[in-house]
Amino acid sequence: MDRNTIIEAVNEAVIDALGAETDEVVPEATLLDDLGAESIDLLDILFRLERSLGIKIQAAELAAYVQGGIPDEEFGDENEIVSAVGLAQLKKVMPQIDTDALTGKLQATQVMGLFTVDNLVGLVEHRAALAAV
Amino acid sequence: MTAVHIIGTGGYQPGDPISTEEIARLVGPLPDEVREGLSIERRFWMIDPATGEHRENNSDMAYKAAVRALDSAGLEAGDIDLIILATGTPDYPLPPLVNMVQERLGLVRCATLEIRSGGAGVVQGLDVARMYLESGVYKTALVIGSEAISPVLAPIFLGKDPYKIRMRDRMPVYMFGDGAGAIVLRADEKAESGGLLGAAMEAIGGDRKAGIHSVGGGTHAPIHEQLKAKRLVDLKVDVVGAGDFTPVMVTEAISSTLRHSKVDVDSVDLCLVPEGNVGWMLDALQELGLDTAEWKALDGKVFDSLSTMGAVGCAAVPLFLDDAWRRGRIKPGDRVMLVGVESTKWIYAGAVVDWTAAAPAG
Numbered sequence: 001m002d003r004n005t006i007i008e009a010v011n012e013a014v015i016d017a018l019g020a021e022t023d024e025v026v027p028e029a030t031l032l033d034d035l036g037a038e039s040i041d042l043l044d045i046l047f048r049l050e051r052s053l054g055i056k057i058q059a060a061e062l063a064a065y066v067q068g069g070i071p072d073e074e075f076g077d078e079n080e081i082v083s084a085v086g087l088a089q090l091k092k093v094m095p096q097i098d099t100d101a102l103t104g105k106l107q108a109t110q111v112m113g114l115f116t117v118d119n120l121v122g123l124v125e126h127r128a129a130l131a132a133v
Numbered sequence: 134m135t136a137v138h139i140i141g142t143g144g145y146q147p148g149d150p151i152s153t154e155e156i157a158r159l160v161g162p163l164p165d166e167v168r169e170g171l172s173i174e175r176r177f178w179m180i181d182p183a184t185g186e187h188r189e190n191n192s193d194m195a196y197k198a199a200v201r202a203l204d205s206a207g208l209e210a211g212d213i214d215l216i217i218l219a220t221g222t223p224d225y226p227l228p229p230l231v232n233m234v235q236e237r238l239g240l241v242r243c244a245t246l247e248i249r250s251g252g253a254g255v256v257q258g259l260d261v262a263r264m265y266l267e268s269g270v271y272k273t274a275l276v277i278g279s280e281a282i283s284p285v286l287a288p289i290f291l292g293k294d295p296y297k298i299r300m301r302d303r304m305p306v307y308m309f310g311d312g313a314g315a316i317v318l319r320a321d322e323k324a325e326s327g328g329l330l331g332a333a334m335e336a337i338g339g340d341r342k343a344g345i346h347s348v349g350g351g352t353h354a355p356i357h358e359q360l361k362a363k364r365l366v367d368l369k370v371d372v373v374g375a376g377d378f379t380p381v382m383v384t385e386a387i388s389s390t391l392r393h394s395k396v397d398v399d400s401v402d403l404c405l406v407p408e409g410n411v412g413w414m415l416d417a418l419q420e421l422g423l424d425t426a427e428w429k430a431l432d433g434k435v436f437d438s439l440s441t442m443g444a445v446g447c448a449a450v451p452l453f454l455d456d457a458w459r460r461g462r463i464k465p466g467d468r469v470m471l472v473g474v475e476s477t478k479w480i481y482a483g484a485v486v487d488w489t490a491a492a493p494a495g
Contacts, residue, residue, distance in 0.1 A: 016296070016297055016299070017299060017300065018299070019299055038301075038373070039373050040300060040301050040304075040372050040373060041299070041300070041301065043164070043167070043300060044299060044300035044301070047163075047164050047300065050164075
């Protein structure tokens with residue numbers, strides 16, 4: 001599946017699920033903070049992608065993908081601040097983040113707020129590649 | 134001591150049942166697990182789904198349920214001296230719906246009261262009626278719950294491409310329906326026992342945002358501003374918030390009702406909870422550790438008619454009660470707990486009744 005097909009499907013899913021305007025849905029827009037998505041809207045986006053691309057992603061897999069299989073106790077410290085190990089993982093799936101600026105400051109609950117439209121394209125690409133194997 | 138007995142019930146839902154497949158055609162599909170979690174297979178609407186035209190209205194449904202309840206109690210409308218009605222979707226802001234039902238019943242004079250507490254309203258109404266009847270002020274009361282939600286759902290899908298409808302807007306269309314239920318209560322000065330034993334109510338959302346918000350047509354904003362909105366009335370349902378807190382409300386309602394009614398949970402034969410057997414509710418009870426000893430003691434005794442009648446707000450308690458009574462699920466001698474919960478601003482009410490009325494023949 002080529003990247004353009006995925007970008008097009010992600011854009012359409014985000015626009016329809018959020019009732020967003022076309023010009024708001026840019027690659028760098030964060031789904032939660034910029035576009036105002038709530039958990040039910042994320043479910044809506046994933047359901048639309050399942051129907052348009054045939055790739056089923058569960059809502060729970062979204063967080064698991066971002067955390068990259070790192071156990072909670074390694075991903076964050078006792079105050080739920082994301083650790084250096086955690087930030088290195090986040091940089092892989094959300095390359096736009098400034099890890100230096102976030103060191104010692106990013107709470108685990110804020111992580112999904114950084115997830116952008118482009119990061120979602122990355123997740124779908126990752127899943128499409130797995131499905132193709 | 135005067136006992137207050139339930140001597141009849143009635144229910145009414147408009148038109149033919151609307152299947153979940155038909156809803157999917159109107160608003161698009163839901164993921165299987167979400168649809169199954171809602172646990173609703175059919176619902177009834179007073180609107181024509183194809184056109185949005187009203188085939189009847191809330192007062193018609195309330196009147197029809199009242200007539201059926203009076204028939205089952207063997208009473209005439211003229212025997213009623215108090216009517217209490219709960220609704221969140223009246224025909225008009227004023228006059229009150231209860232007075233339109235009074236008029237339809239041909240009652241020139243009677244005491245009336247309207248309650249706006251959503252799903253908790255009818256149970257609150259039963260307790261208010263019990264107090265008036267026990268004190269001898271009135272002898273025979275009619276408590277009605279009725280709801281007309283489909284008119285607010287129609288603008289979500291009429292003339293729209295179903296696939297462009299957002300999931301948060303789709304879900305209420307799958308869930309909600311219309312209907313009415315009514316309960317006849319009578320004071321019996323000679324009865325030693327039976328009837329309504331006690332009740333509890335509380336609103337526990339003073340620090341919590343509304344789970345459901347019906348916005349529009351009120352006085353919160355200038356009418357000229359409201360007229361600019363996409364939909365005159367917008368039903369905002371916080372599905373996730375409601376899913377998290379409704380189980381808390383239900384378990385608290387059960388425990389508080391037992392305490393106020395001074396009965397032991399093991400003595401309860403049946404417990405009506407409108408969402409009591411829904412997949413998401415049972416999952417949440419377990420996840421939140423709310424499957425208390427009391428909830429476990431009620432295992433197999435919790436009943437509702439949600440899957441076949443839909444989510445019907447104020448009508449749920451009396452309508453599901455009527456359904457169970459007429460099907461023979463509730464029999465004289467049963468101790469029945471009625472629980473009503475409301476997810477707008479988190480109101481619960483519960484009552485316990487020792488059932489005495491034999492179901493009508495046929």
